[in-house]
Amino acid sequence: MNIIALLLFLIFAIISGIHFYWGFGGKWGSKAVVPTKKDETPLFVPDTISTFVVAVGTLFFGVLYLIKFEFIPLSLPIWLDKYGFWSIIAIFTVRAIGEFNYVGFFKKHKNSQFAVNDTKYYSPLCLVIGILTLVLELNK
Helix, strand or coil: CHHHHHHHHHHHHHHHHHHHHHHCCCCCCHHHCCCECCCCCECCCCCHHHHHHHHHHHHHHHHHHHHHCCCCCCCCCHHHHHHHHHHHHHHHHHHHHCCCCCCCCCCCCCCCHHHHHHHHHHHHHHHHHHHHHHHHHHCC
């Protein structure tokens, strides 16, 4: 279970690092991470604050695994230990399934660069995060 926890921490740390990079103005990879319409116009343009919120949030998720599996000698609040990981499971499983239009395994729009990356990388990664976190929760 410790290996799974470390793997999940690393996944979240990498995702966080990429978002910090974008938050500080980096451009690499940023063209294919936002859903786009058929004409390739983005559905939304993430601002700096929301990018940093995602960066901090994903880093927080990763640190939760380190605390829970005692790599960091702290105790999680009871409510966070009880519900936090189930929330992560829900967030990432729902993200993998998607909203049936532009995001997730069941999206209608499948031809944009984002859609291709979402099918190959983003949605499977979200599902893996959900499943591995479920494995950890069921093996307490």
